[in-house]
Amino acid sequence: MATRKPAAKANVSAKELTAWYRDMLLIRRFEEKAGQLYGMGLIGGFCHLYIGQEAVVVGLEAAAEEGDKRITSYRDHGHMLACGMDPKGVMAELTGREGGYSKGKGGSMHMFSREKHFYGGHGIVGAQVPLGAGLAFSDKYRGDDRVTFTYFGDGAANQGQVYETFNMAALWKLPVIFVIENNQYAMGTAQARSTSTPDLHTRGEAFGIPGEIVDGMDVVAVRDAGAKAIRHCRSGKGPYILEVKTYRYRGHSMSDPAKYRTREEVQKMREERDPIDHVREMLLQGKHATEEDLKAIDKEIKAIVTEAADFSRESQEPALDELWTDIYAEVH
Amino acid sequence: MATEILMPALSPTMEEGTLAKWLVKEGDTVQSGDVIAEIETDKATMEFEAVDEGIVGRLLIAEGTEGVAVNTPIAVLVEDGERVEDATPSGPAQQPAPADKTLTSESAPAAAVQHPEPVAVKVVSDWPDGTKVKSQTVREALRDAMAEEMRANPDVFLMGEEVGEYQGAYKISQGLLDEFGSKRVIDTPITEHGFAGIGVGAAFGGLRPVVEFMTFNFAMQAIDQIINSAAKTLYMSGGQMGCPIVFRGPNGAAARVGAQHSQDYAAWYAHIPGLKVCMPYSASDAKGLLKSAIRDPNPVVFLENEILYGRSFEVPVMDDFTVPFGKARVWREGTDVTLVSFGIGMTYALDAADKLAGDGISAEVIDLRTLRPLDTATVIASVQKTNRCVTIEEGFPVGAIGNHISAVLMTEAFDYLDAPVVNLTGKDVPMPYAANLEKHALVTTAEVVQAAKQVCYR
Numbered sequence: 001m002a003t004r005k006p007a008a009k010a011n012v013s014a015k016e017l018t019a020w021y022r023d024m025l026l027i028r029r030f031e032e033k034a035g036q037l038y039g040m041g042l043i044g045g046f047c048h049l050y051i052g053q054e055a056v057v058v059g060l061e062a063a064a065e066e067g068d069k070r071i072t073s074y075r076d077h078g079h080m081l082a083c084g085m086d087p088k089g090v091m092a093e094l095t096g097r098e099g100g101y102s103k104g105k106g107g108s109m110h111m112f113s114r115e116k117h118f119y120g121g122h123g124i125v126g127a128q129v130p131l132g133a134g135l136a137f138s139d140k141y142r143g144d145d146r147v148t149f150t151y152f153g154d155g156a157a158n159q160g161q162v163y164e165t166f167n168m169a170a171l172w173k174l175p176v177i178f179v180i181e182n183n184q185y186a187m188g189t190a191q192a193r194s195t196s197t198p199d200l201h202t203r204g205e206a207f208g209i210p211g212e213i214v215d216g217m218d219v220v221a222v223r224d225a226g227a228k229a230i231r232h233c234r235s236g237k238g239p240y241i242l243e244v245k246t247y248r249y250r251g252h253s254m255s256d257p258a259k260y261r262t263r264e265e266v267q268k269m270r271e272e273r274d275p276i277d278h279v280r281e282m283l284l285q286g287k288h289a290t291e292e293d294l295k296a297i298d299k300e301i302k303a304i305v306t307e308a309a310d311f312s313r314e315s316q317e318p319a320l321d322e323l324w325t326d327i328y329a330e331v332h
Numbered sequence: 333m334a335t336e337i338l339m340p341a342l343s344p345t346m347e348e349g350t351l352a353k354w355l356v357k358e359g360d361t362v363q364s365g366d367v368i369a370e371i372e373t374d375k376a377t378m379e380f381e382a383v384d385e386g387i388v389g390r391l392l393i394a395e396g397t398e399g400v401a402v403n404t405p406i407a408v409l410v411e412d413g414e415r416v417e418d419a420t421p422s423g424p425a426q427q428p429a430p431a432d433k434t435l436t437s438e439s440a441p442a443a444a445v446q447h448p449e450p451v452a453v454k455v456v457s458d459w460p461d462g463t464k465v466k467s468q469t470v471r472e473a474l475r476d477a478m479a480e481e482m483r484a485n486p487d488v489f490l491m492g493e494e495v496g497e498y499q500g501a502y503k504i505s506q507g508l509l510d511e512f513g514s515k516r517v518i519d520t521p522i523t524e525h526g527f528a529g530i531g532v533g534a535a536f537g538g539l540r541p542v543v544e545f546m547t548f549n550f551a552m553q554a555i556d557q558i559i560n561s562a563a564k565t566l567y568m569s570g571g572q573m574g575c576p577i578v579f580r581g582p583n584g585a586a587a588r589v590g591a592q593h594s595q596d597y598a599a600w601y602a603h604i605p606g607l608k609v610c611m612p613y614s615a616s617d618a619k620g621l622l623k624s625a626i627r628d629p630n631p632v633v634f635l636e637n638e639i640l641y642g643r644s645f646e647v648p649v650m651d652d653f654t655v656p657f658g659k660a661r662v663w664r665e666g667t668d669v670t671l672v673s674f675g676i677g678m679t680y681a682l683d684a685a686d687k688l689a690g691d692g693i694s695a696e697v698i699d700l701r702t703l704r705p706l707d708t709a710t711v712i713a714s715v716q717k718t719n720r721c722v723t724i725e726e727g728f729p730v731g732a733i734g735n736h737i738s739a740v741l742m743t744e745a746f747d748y749l750d751a752p753v754v755n756l757t758g759k760d761v762p763m764p765y766a767a768n769l770e771k772h773a774l775v776t777t778a779e780v781v782q783a784a785k786q787v788c789y790r
Contacts, residue, residue, distance in 0.1 A: 032364055032365070032383050033383070035381075035383065036383040038340075038341065039338065039339075039340030039341055039342070039402075040338060040340075040341070040402075040403060041341050041402055041403060044344060045344050046344070051365075069537075071533075100570075101569075101570065101572075102568055102569050102570035102572070103570035103571075104570075105567060105568060105570050106568040106569060106570065110565075110568035110569065111569070112565075112568075112569040112572050112573045113572070114572055114573065119533075119536050119573070120565070120568075120569070120573070121568070121569075122561070123560070124556055124560050124561075127529065127556060127557065127560060127561055129529070130525070130526050130527075130528070130529025130530045130532075130533060130557065131529050131530075131532055131533035131536065131557075131561060132533060133529070133530050133533060134529060134530040134531060134532055134533015134534040134535070134536065134537065135533045135534070135536060135537045136533075137530055137533065137534045137537070137539075138533070138534045138536075138537025138538055138539045139537065141489070141515070141534070141539060142539075160525065161525045161526050161529060164521075164523035164525055164526025164527070165526050165529065165530065167521060167523065167526070168520065168521065168523070168526055168527065168530060171521070249365070254341075254342060254343065254344075255342055255343030255344065255346075255373075255375070255376075255378075256378075257375070257376030257377060257378050258378070258379065259376070263367070263379070270365070325571065326566050326567045326569075326570055326571035327566070327567055327605050327606055328566070328606070328608075328630050329566060329571075329574040329576075329629035329630050330629070331627075331628055331629065331630075332629070
């Protein structure tokens with residue numbers, strides 16, 4: 001991974017930096033709390049945490065405009081918080097309560113918000129890629145000047161349907177940004193052990209889709225790359241690939257023994273490349289914020305997460321009648 | 333304030349574990365994310381990280397302790413400035429409880445069996461008396477249905493292999509490209525998995541896609557998108573994200589195309605909650621059901637049949653003719669035996685009914701038309717009259733639609749049955765190529781006649 005760029009950036013304001021710090025911190029604290037609630041048995045099943053990858057969604061959301069769509073895999077909590085969904089509703093879905101985004105019927109991997117243009121939350125590796133292209137298809141069909149961020153991991157990048165989608169997205173010039181969140185491990189398989197060529201951003205070349213590598217631990221770099229990709233899509237040139245190099249600190253899911261990498265590797269990444277520490281340094285070194293200012297933000301975030309956790313425990317389990325609802329939409 | 337650290341659940345099924353090793357000692361300062369212990373589960377040894385920051389006040393469980401129950405306090409963290417001596421455990425941690433104990437599955441039955449209302453089993457026309465009718469092939473009826481719905485709603489579009497310039501591999505979309513243009517009649521590459529997913533995504537985006545599979549045999553490439561993405565999302569989203577889409581194309585055996593091109597998927601799709609499934613026999617049903625399918629806010633699997641495409645039937649000349657889902661059609665009233673079928677199976681059922689009449693057996697013939705929802709009420713009412721039932725389909729015998737009908741009749745009409753229900757299906761073999769073997773693998777009229785006589789003990 002590239003070495004850290006200098007902290008000072010010409011194209012970013014103190015206000016933006018502060019907002020991103022806040023958003024990234026919210027994701028991290030939320031995920032830590034989710035891990036804790038999982039440990040207490042309040043969250044069940046699969047729970048895939050986003051800790052370490054926060055700069056990816058926060059940077060791209062900073063580039064997005066109202067009406068742009070997003071869709072992702074099962075590691076989705078960060079995406080939902082970054083696009084403005086309510087932490088209370090997300091946490092209550094994790095605990096399987098009626099106050100959750102899917103009334104407790106979806107769980108960690110399956111939440112949606114039409115209001116925030118968040119289209120899930122999909123549990124089958126790679127399946128969200130054609131779905132994202134389909135969302136972009138709907139915008140193009142209607143003549144809406146919107147783009148769809150279609151997130152998937154380095155593991156999904158080897159799925160066949162991804163390439164079927166690349167072909168059609170390029171052929172039909174669909175306004176879709178394929179965001180490959182390369183956290184270097186497909187579950188427990190290191191990229192070098194699963195992938196014949198390491199440069200995933202070149203995977204669109206055969207279809208004429210441009211792509212680039214982005215430092216996913218640097219929120220400013222991600223925002224800038226996102227803005228460039230959006231310009232490409234909105235100008236009618238079709239899809240764009242961003243291979244965002246990132247790192248997940250936690251296991252693939254909660255029950256991951258992490259035998260496939262060393263503790264030192266994780267520790268080194270946390271100490272040297274942490275995306276939140278990076279922004280924190282930029283804020284302090286640029287004298288955009290004082291330690292006191294940042295402490296106040298920490299406190300505010302902690303309160304939001306505590307409130308979400310409390311809500312997720314107080315919200316009732318769904319009524320048993322809910323078992324039978326939402327299977328079919330009513331015919332009008 | 334002191335914070336208790338509880339024994340974590342590290343997998344969906346973990347109830348207890350071994351506290352293998354402490355990586356901190358009393359008095360150490362820990363940050364959120366620091367690894368503080370190693371915990372052994374039945375599957376693996378896992379690192380356990382601190383969630384909160386603070387100073388380790390007490391270690392309550394010695395390392396090496398086995399069988400530590402999830403949620404047992406294992407350590408106490410104190411804040412900076414707080415005295416370690418103050419950190420006394422507060423007793424056993426509260427077990428997380430379901431929010432409302434009165435709402436457990438033990439205390440309420442999941443679903444009672446719904447007894448259908450009695451219905452009249454009668455030959456009833458789907459259109460008003462006196463309506464002009466014309467003779468039309470199933471092929472033309474399907475095309476007209478799509479054209480009418482595309483004229484009515486600009487969000488409806490057709491995509492699939494060879495639907496545009498080729499005019500349809502089976503000519504179902506003949507003329508549609510000329511009328512609606514390439515924006516709405518879209519030729520896809522031969523990538524079923526991908527274009528089915530794009531169709532589903534477009535439906536999430538608010539459009540009304542009609543996705544044609546050249547045959548449903550190829551839809552196996554796309555079945556994950558049909559089931560996991562299209563059928564389940566409304567439920568998984570708590571009702572927010574519907575998927576109004578139609579997947580259509582020929583299904584089942586054609587003639588001499590071998591095992592990979594000859595499967596009937598009726599039972600496969602009918603199995604899935606969240607899907608609606610149509611399998612029309614006649615041209616009027618093909619038209620009326622396809623129009624209903626395109627308007628339906630849910631994903632619909634629409635199973636056609638290549639051999640039926642060229643058959644002609646009466647179709648009403650009406651501005652807007654639709655057929656509702658979940659309503660079987662009675663083709664022939666009878667008193668001695670009920671023949672239940674759908675799709676091309678109706679050919680054998682109707683032929684057999686003619687032959688049985690010659691032998692003095694009066695057969696009632698029911699076309700299910702839609703398999704989900706399934707009009708069990710009409711079948712039950714008919715069997716209450718005839719006391720005997722034969723089901724006819726071309727799919728494989730294990731887990732067949734007929735098996736389900738038999739189960740419904742056993743539950744709902746047990747006392748009315750005078751003979752075991754017979755399920756006629758395709759044979760339990762991959763479809764052979766040889767003409768004689770293929771014929772033998774499929775249901776025949778002779779088998780229907782024989783089964784009807786069998787249940788009538790004749």
